[in-house]
Amino acid sequence: MANEPLPPFSSSVRLKYVKLGYQYLVNHILTFILIPIIVGISIELARVGPDEILSLLRFLNDLDLIYVMSTLFLVIIVGTVYFMSRPRPVYLVDYACFRPKPNFRVPFSTFLEHARLVPQFDERTVRFQVKILERSGLGEETCLPPANHYIPPTCSMAAARSEAELVIFSAIDELLNKTGMRPKNIDILIVNCSLFSPTPSLSAMIVNKYKLRSNILSFNLSGMGCSAGLISLDLARDLLQAHGNSNALVVSTEIITPNYYLGKERAMLLPNCLFRMGAAAVLLSNCRRERSRAKYRLTHVVRTHKGADDAAYRCVFQEQDSEGLTGINLSKDLMAIAGDALKSNITTMGPLVLPASEQLLFLFSLIARKVFKAKWKPYIPDFRLAFEHFCIHAGGRAVIDELQKNLQLSDQHVEASRMALHRFGNTSSSSLWYELNYIESKGRMKKGDRVWMIGFGSGFKCNSAVWKCLKTIKTPVDGPWSTSIHRYPVDVPAVVKVL
Amino acid sequence: MTVSVETRRSRVTVYAKSTAPSLTPVKPGKTHEFTALDHSMSRHSVHLVCYYRQAPTVTMTALKESLCDVLSYYPAMTGRLVKNEGDGCGEWMVKCNDAGVRMVDARADTTLDEFLATATDEEERQLAYWEDVGSDPYLWSPYCIQFTDFKDGSMAVGISCTHFHADPTCVAVFSRAWSETHRRALVTCPPFFHPWAFYPRKNPVPSSPHLSEKSTIPPPLHPPAMSSVTFAFSASSVRQCLADLQLSNLSPFDALASLLWLRISSYKSASLGTAQLTLAVDCRRRMSAPLPLGFYGNALHFFGVKADLSSGWSHIASELNCHVSGIKEDDVWSSVEWLHERSKEKAFQMYGPELTCLAWDNVPVYNAEFSPGAIPVHVGCRIGNAQGEGLVVIMAGAPGEGEEARTVIVTLPTDLTAQIYRDEAILKYGPKIMFSPNI
Numbered sequence: 014m015a016n017e018p019l020p021p022f023s024s025s026v027r028l029k030y031v032k033l034g035y036q037y038l039v040n041h042i043l044t045f046i047l048i049p050i051i052v053g054i055s056i057e058l059a060r061v062g063p064d065e066i067l068s069l070l071r072f073l074n075d076l077d078l079i080y081v082m083s084t085l086f087l088v089i090i091v092g093t094v095y096f097m098s099r100p101r102p103v104y105l106v107d108y109a110c111f112r113p114k115p116n117f118r119v120p121f122s123t124f125l126e127h128a129r130l131v132p133q134f135d136e137r138t139v140r141f142q143v144k145i146l147e148r149s150g151l152g153e154e155t156c157l158p159p160a161n162h163y164i165p166p167t168c169s170m171a172a173a174r175s176e177a178e179l180v181i182f183s184a185i186d187e188l189l190n191k192t193g194m195r196p197k198n199i200d201i202l203i204v205n206c207s208l209f210s211p212t213p214s215l216s217a218m219i220v221n222k223y224k225l226r227s228n229i230l231s232f233n234l235s236g237m238g239c240s241a242g243l244i245s246l247d248l249a250r251d252l253l254q255a256h257g258n259s260n261a262l263v264v265s266t267e268i269i270t271p272n273y274y275l276g277k278e279r280a281m282l283l284p285n286c287l288f289r290m291g292a293a294a295v296l297l298s299n300c301r302r303e304r305s306r307a308k309y310r311l312t313h314v315v316r317t318h319k320g321a322d323d324a325a326y327r328c329v330f331q332e333q334d335s336e337g338l339t340g341i342n343l344s345k346d347l348m349a350i351a352g353d354a355l356k357s358n359i360t361t362m363g364p365l366v367l368p369a370s371e372q373l374l375f376l377f378s379l380i381a382r383k384v385f386k387a388k389w390k391p392y393i394p395d396f397r398l399a400f401e402h403f404c405i406h407a408g409g410r411a412v413i414d415e416l417q418k419n420l421q422l423s424d425q426h427v428e429a430s431r432m433a434l435h436r437f438g439n440t441s442s443s444s445l446w447y448e449l450n451y452i453e454s455k456g457r458m459k460k461g462d463r464v465w466m467i468g469f470g471s472g473f474k475c476n477s478a479v480w481k482c483l484k485t486i487k488t489p490v491d492g493p494w495s496t497s498i499h500r501y502p503v504d505v506p507a508v509v510k511v512l
Numbered sequence: 513m514t515v516s517v518e519t520r521r522s523r524v525t526v527y528a529k530s531t532a533p534s535l536t537p538v539k540p541g542k543t544h545e546f547t548a549l550d551h552s553m554s555r556h557s558v559h560l561v562c563y564y565r566q567a568p569t570v571t572m573t574a575l576k577e578s579l580c581d582v583l584s585y586y587p588a589m590t591g592r593l594v595k596n597e598g599d600g601c602g603e604w605m606v607k608c609n610d611a612g613v614r615m616v617d618a619r620a621d622t623t624l625d626e627f628l629a630t631a632t633d634e635e636e637r638q639l640a641y642w643e644d645v646g647s648d649p650y651l652w653s654p655y656c657i658q659f660t661d662f663k664d665g666s667m668a669v670g671i672s673c674t675h676f677h678a679d680p681t682c683v684a685v686f687s688r689a690w691s692e693t694h695r696r697a698l699v700t701c702p703p704f705f706h707p708w709a710f711y712p713r714k715n716p717v718p719s720s721p722h723l724s725e726k727s728t729i730p731p732p733l734h735p736p737a738m739s740s741v742t743f744a745f746s747a748s749s750v751r752q753c754l755a756d757l758q759l760s761n762l763s764p765f766d767a768l769a770s771l772l773w774l775r776i777s778s779y780k781s782a783s784l785g786t787a788q789l790t791l792a793v794d795c796r797r798r799m800s801a802p803l804p805l806g807f808y809g810n811a812l813h814f815f816g817v818k819a820d821l822s823s824g825w826s827h828i829a830s831e832l833n834c835h836v837s838g839i840k841e842d843d844v845w846s847s848v849e850w851l852h853e854r855s856k857e858k859a860f861q862m863y864g865p866e867l868t869c870l871a872w873d874n875v876p877v878y879n880a881e882f883s884p885g886a887i888p889v890h891v892g893c894r895i896g897n898a899q900g901e902g903l904v905v906i907m908a909g910a911p912g913e914g915e916e917a918r919t920v921i922v923t924l925p926t927d928l929t930a931q932i933y934r935d936e937a938i939l940k941y942g943p944k945i946m947f948s949p950n951i
Binding site for chain 1: 528532592611
């Protein structure tokens with residue numbers, strides 16, 4: 014605290030350099046300690062002279078062979094145990110996202126017109142949906158499956174299956190083409206789709222279409238919400254630890270067709286306005302030979318489940334309304350619960366990824382507040398030091414705004430999320446992959462960059478995954494953004510007038 | 513409907529309705545204004561039906577995709593009607609809000625050939641689904657495209673639209689552009705949006721005695737029920753007609769229009785005298801600054817032709833020839849300026865209530881090839897809300913039948929229709945009768 018008030022500019026500059034200096038000091042403390050030791054030893058060696066060194070070597074020669082061999086074997090055994098007990102690395106060879114055809118797009122005016130023409134919606138319901146759409150952050154190019162373009166939407170099981178086939182097969186076809194992976198070489202298959210769970214499962218559908226092996230380990234996760242993509246990744250990672258030299262195909266999607274809500278309950282209308290068609294297929298591997306062409310390595314996955322709390326459990330709840338129509342009820346305190354879940358998640362994530370400087374500061378702040386009862390605000394670690402890129406689940410504009418505020422991120426950090434929401438809408442668990450593709454398409458992904466993927470889902474769950482980029486991704490990137498990346502980023506207004 | 517034996521149940525079933533967006537989003541704030549001619553036609557609708565044989569690329573899904581593609585060129589088609597509050601005139605205009613066009617899926621319980629041979633007038637009407645503007649014009653799509661699947665895989669594409677937006681030529685040019693987009697070929701007649709094409713001249717001379725007379729006719733209290741029948745004249749039949757007329761430099765239109773005028777009038781009243789026929793002619797190419805074929809909007813000129821029906825067919829034919837070839841550009845302009853002056857008033861019926869004939873045979877309609885080399889097997893065109901004494905539409909016939917082949921669609925009060933398609937004088941030339949009323 015200076016005695017005379019400094020002009021704000023120079024005080025902030027001074028503070029910035031202090032912070033930088035502190036970070037360099039703490040994060041490279043080992044270097045700072047080692048350098049004087051190395052200098053000391055070199056000076057000592059230089060002083061001692063060659064004769065002393067030679068006498069030391071002759072002493073070593075006189076030792077019994079047994080002692081030398083034992084020491085050598087001990088070193089080898091310890092080294093082997095260490096290397097064998099390390100977890101197998103999980104590489105992301107490549108991924109592909111479903112590219113919706115523009116003839117499935119839903120302009121705002123068409124959405125409004127259909128809402129008015131469908132007899133089940135009354136005026137109040139329509140106005141509410143328009144209000145949501147205007148403030149949603151979606152653009153005019155988001156796509157709905159063919160069944161939703163009918164008046165009224167034809168939500169049959171056959172239509173749902175055909176949407177599943179359309180999105181999943183086109184993502185997997187693209188992935189197999191890109192990687193040259195033969196379907197017979199896939200050892201693990203994990204599919205997550207929250208709201209559509211037919212029998213046989215979607216994973217069986219994939220096994221049937223691509224003629225996968227009979228001893229494939231296949232899993233189908235349903236009902237786990239928008240963060241299920243990261244749960245699938247975690248499952249794949251665990252399976253890849255148990256099985257060596259394996260390839261895992263993870264497919265994340267959400268099938269919209271059977272879930273169009275035709276009732277009047279306002280809290281259940283949000284998914285109609287925000288959810289859009291999308292899917293992503295990801296190829297993971299723990300084979301050493303894939304290291305050379307893999308794009309990313311999975312370093313951490315942290316899962317947080319707040320379901321023990323009743324409010325969190327009920328905040329995204331699928332139920333029947335008073336007329337018997339099924340819909341997903343989003344409670345009003347969704348944002349608060351999301352913020353809470355995020356705090357839990359980053360408390361676990363922080364020590365794994367934050368540099369020592371931030372952890373120390375957090376520790377000091379914690380000690381001061383708890384032990385010395387100082388009235389300081391809780392210190393929010395600066396995650397921008399831990400990651401270069403952020404992929405925040407594009408659940409809606411409110412979610413992205415909330416996270417930007419909580420983590421103190423700049424607009425550029427959340428640009429991928431906002432633009433993916435604008436171009437593709439809320440594609441549920443696959444949105445993280447569209448955002449990652451945005452960052453790559455913009456040419457911002459360099460070797461060594463770390464990416465943080467955060468997903469939120471019903472339950473209430475907050476899951477994170479951390480990736481490290483293994484090679485710089487060159488533009489132009491062939492992906493869902495190929496035809497539109499040159500138009501982005503766009504300025505998304507707070508309210509878009511539909512009428 | 514006439515009181516008769518039990519009417520056969522229709523074999524056409526409509527089972528789904530959806531909306532097609534354009535592929536590229538429309539820039540917000542775009543609008544399309546109507547000309548005075550457009551306003552005058554607002555009471556009618558155009559329905560064009562094209563029939564195609566089975567082909568691997570002509571499927572409902574593929575056609576819907578190429579429809580979205582071609583709609584990117586027609587932002588006015590995907591817009592909605594709003595009142596122009598801007599300069600206080602309160603007239604209708606199109607707000608290009610990117611809402612898309614309505615699509616209807618249907619199936620027919622028969623094969624294409626059987627349908628063309630045995631379908632009734634009612635069944636053909638069902639191939640071009642149409643809904644009149646309801647309570648809220650902002651939710652109403654001015655275009656409706658119906659896809660009908662036949663049992664043998666053939667397809668009928670029915671394009672319906674309000675005459676406010678487009679005349680039959682415009683719809684035919686659109687279907688051609690759509691087929692070219694479907695084949696991934698170059699669009700030869702891209703749309704030309706130019707609402708100032710029919711803006712009054714510097715020194716307007718608004719005058720149209722024919723239209724002023726029409727505007728004063730009160731609408732009939734009980735419009736009669738109308739039905740239609742289609743006569744497909746092959747080239748040889750038309751040549752025979754022309755030979756029988758024994759006059760040179762008459763066009764197929766003159767021959768057929770005069771024949772029908774004569775025969776219809778003879779059924780209406782026993783004695784024939786001087787009568788008037790309203791003609792509607794496309795005047796895109798008749799202006800000294802000709803409008804391109806792709807001009808989007810209405811460009812039909814309505815005028816009256818008087819002739820003494822008792823003086824024989826040849827006389828009537830030559831009168832028609834005289835009038836049609838002698839249309840002066842000044843008359844067109846005067847008529848447009850007259851319409852412009854009264855554009856704020858309610859539009860009156862343009863096709864009818866007196867006997868009207870649409871001369872549409874100079875416009876090519878069989879060039880919408882969705883599959884390379886596969887032109888439509890048949891094309892039919894109807895005009896909605898043409899009640900009264902009747903409407904005769906003379907359009908080009910299937911190219912396979914010859915250059916002079918013509919398709920004539922006659923819409924008359926039901927009892928007259930029953931008589932006209934059994935008329936000896938017409939049947940003498942051996943036209944193929946299609947889509948007769950359900951009697």
